[in-house]
Amino acid sequence: MQSLRIAMLAPFGITPKGTLLARMLPLANALVRAGHSVQIIAPPIHNPQDAGTTVVHDRVPVTHTQTPTWPSVAGVAQQSLALWRSAITTTPDLIHLFKPKGQAGLAAHYGRIVAPRIPLVVDCDDREGRGGWNDQLAYPASAKALFDWQEARLPQIAQSVTVASRTLEGLVWAQGVARMRVFYIPNAADLGQAPAPVLRTPTRLLLYTRFWEFRLDDLIATMQHIVSARPDIQLTVIGSGEHGEEHQLLELAQTAGIARHFEFRGWMQPHDIPAALADAGIALVPVDDTLINRARCSAKLLELLAAGLPVVGNDVGEMRTFVHTGVNGILTPPRQPQALADAVLALMADQSRWHAMQRAAYLSAQQHTWDSRVSAAEAAYTVALH
DSSP, X not given: OOOOEEEEEOSSXXXXXXXXXXXXXXXXXXXXXXXXXXXXXXXXXXXXXGTTOEEEETTEEEEEOOOOOSOHHHHHHHHHHHHHHHHHTTOOSEEEEESSOHHHHHHHHHHHHHOXXXXXXXXXXXXXXXXXXXXHSXXXXXXXXXXXXXXXXXXXXXXXXXXXXXXXXXXHHHTTOOGGGEEEOOOOBOGGGOOOOOOOOTTEEEEEOOSTTSOHHHHHHHHHHHHHHOTTOEEEEEOOOTTOHHHHHHHHHHHHTOGGGEEEEESOOGGGHHHXXXXXXXXXXXXXXXXXXHHOOOHHHHHHHHTTOOEEEEOOTTHHHHOOBTTTEEEEOTTOHHHHHHHHHHHHHOHHHHHHHHHHHHHHHHTSBGGGGHHHHHHHHHHHHO
């Protein structure tokens, strides 16, 4: 494919949320390695200290627009316009919007009106509206209505759509977007940051989470079953919830009498996470069967596999794309704490199987690199350009 100039519009800044770091930036770097020119434009939401800066990450410049000076709705319009203006300064061949929502979504919509000759590609990596993040976060009613409308409308007016999961693929088709315009690009592993697999102890479990993926009482039930059989078990918990769920989990563990088996590390800087993964022996990944879980493609899951961690989790959505029972992990039905606990205990009891799964986990991550996703992105761009 000929070299393209691609402007990527981000939904928020490079920290603390993960879309830019975990999906946009590694895909952008893979596209640059393939010969394309990519620039990421982001609003400084959640990270005002980065406003008005441009920093090159690997070979991709990430520009954060200025913080708006107008209040309320006027500020949203000001930020959206700034995003669009910054994107077109690179004279892009196309715009790739990540997440059909928010200020970046408004900027892309504006672009379809004032510059319809610049193709728009929309990326969907989560269920944003009803049944998704609208139900998880305390957005104002007006914002929820906007996000619902954007999630329905932006894929329809785009020249092509990229999706992170098969569930999102089906949802976009159901909105009337032609199948030939929808391209499946699941998340991938960044092996450059992954530690080499090491021999560990299987008695240290790892839970790397934002806590909304599962019910806290189910996790406590799972741990009670495990601890009753293996009192030497320890669970390292990385992450924090939107509503302090990590504190609720600690309280439940104390009530159940198993708090001493938990180690809470809270939210960690990305560069500190690989060392934490290297200390663990098995990754525990509970996932409830909900629309938001079926629609997502967990970048954390790829991090776990790339670190050589066998995954014991639930058979929901994209989990089955990356975890193959008996090879690099074990998947059990959702909302069955006893089954999840039994899978962990069975793996801990079979050292040779556990060692084999460690290596298989690392090797499976090597099959899902960002460079392997470039061809699908290029296919989406080809359709958009024509």
